[in-house]
Each structure stands twice: as C-alpha cells, then as structure tokens.
Amino acid sequence: MEPTEAELIVAAVKGDAASFEPLVQKYSPRVFATARRYARLEREVEDIAQEIWVKAFQKLGSFRGEAPFEHWLMRLAVRTCYDFLRAHQRNRESAFSELSEPEDDWLERFAAAPESVNEHAEAAKLLVERVLAQMAPASRLIITLLEIEDRSVKEIAGLTGWSVPLVKVRAFRARAEMRKILTRIAQDKYL
C-alpha cells in the first residue's frame, strides 16, 4: 500500500529524504509554474525551485498539518520568489529604447485601435514581462498575485505574511508604479 501524504511528511521530518521524493514529484509542477512567474531564465527557475524544496525539507517540522501541505508549500514558494526578486532587483531593466519590433508594432496597433489588438499575441506577453521586470519587487509580487492570478487581498496576506492593510497600500502603490512605467513607454515612443 502506498504511504499517505501525512506518513511521508512524518518520515521526512525524521530526516528520510527518500520519503520526501514523492512530495517533490507531486508538487513540483506548481512550484515551477510559480517560479516562472518571477524568473525569466530557466537556470534561475531551477535554482528557485531547488531552494524552495530545500527550505521545505528543513522547515517541514514547522508544518502542523492544520492546512493542506500544498498551501504551506505555496507560502514558502511565494516568499522564496520574493527573496529572489529582492536579491536581483539591481538587474531590473532600465531602458525602453530596446523594444523589439513585434512589441513596437503591437503598441502602434494599440494606439491606433485599442479594441482591435489581441492580448493573446506573443508581443503583448513580452511587453507585459518587460513592464513587470521594471517594477520594484513588492509591486511586482502584488500585481502578479492580485491582478494576474486573481487572488483576494486576504489570500495574498496569508501567502506573503503581510497584513491586510499593508497589502492594500502596496497594491495601490504597485498600480501607480505600473502606470508610471507605461507613461514612460508612451513618452519614449511618441515624444
């Protein structure tokens, strides 16, 4: 009979790395999807995922089993991604002069007829990645969780460890920051 998740966790807490393997196998797709929201290079994504799992193994003793293991793991994942953003914030892109041709075309089409442009286009994806890469770590995290993943303020507070009022304040600042970056794009392009 296959051991249950709770049994695997108990064994892993005692230091049995083999019991931890099925947990890694089961939840890694979610961990990788989360890491890919914040890191662009595949090497960085793998480093983040590895760090998340090492932390999870070391801190497994603090998991009380009151909430599902997945929730506990996702909290750890989001906080590790935030640490990654803060550690790499010097690498934030600073110039918009290097917009690629498809991004430039997409923006021009948007300026001409906002309703007709397709948000599924690859250029739109690249452009939003570029805008997010410009944002401060806390702002990027908030915009990703609140606007892109469509999570509630309370959920974000639980994931990040921030208070509900702090999440609201940071969300307000993040939207303003995003608007500022878009203003800069518009100015660089049309002035």
Place this chain on the structure above:
Amino acid sequence: MNLEPLQQKLLAAARAHPPADRVPYAFEQRIRAHLSTLPPVDLAALWARALWRAAVTCVAVTLLLATWSFVQSPASSTTEDLSQQFEQTLLAAADQLEETW
C-alpha cells in the same frame, strides 16, 4: 495614448499566457541527492550563534548607556538635588507629625 486600457490589456495578456508547469527530467532525484549532501542541522551551533548575537547587542547597549551617563553626570548635579528632594518628600509626613507633637 490612453494608459488605463493599455494597462488592462497588458494584464489580460499576462492572464492569457500562464507559465508552463513542466519539470526538468529527474528533478526529484536531483533534490534527493542534494538533500543527502546537506549537513544535519546543529541545534547547539544555532543556539551558540544566537547567544553570541545577543551578547554583542547587550555589550553595545551597556557601552552606550555607560557613555551617556558619563557624558551627562558632570554637567549637572541634579542627582544630589533629586535625592534630597526625594528624602524630603518621603519624610514630609514624619516632619509634620513631629511638629504636631
């Protein structure tokens, strides 16, 4: 350019392109191998490190307070005055009693 629709369009673009959830081949085995190379958590070392940090903080606070009291004391002789005032206040009731008798 109207920025509000642009912002909404870009956020919609981000929602329309969820990140891939593919996992590199044998990733779980890599994690297992990595975990087996990690040194075991030494609780005594963690305690020692925390205590050293606390000791350094305490010494810093002691030095700061010592410096502050050293700088403050020669400037005024309020310590004596204060002790005298305190004694007078404390013994005021006894003085009054003596006067009544």
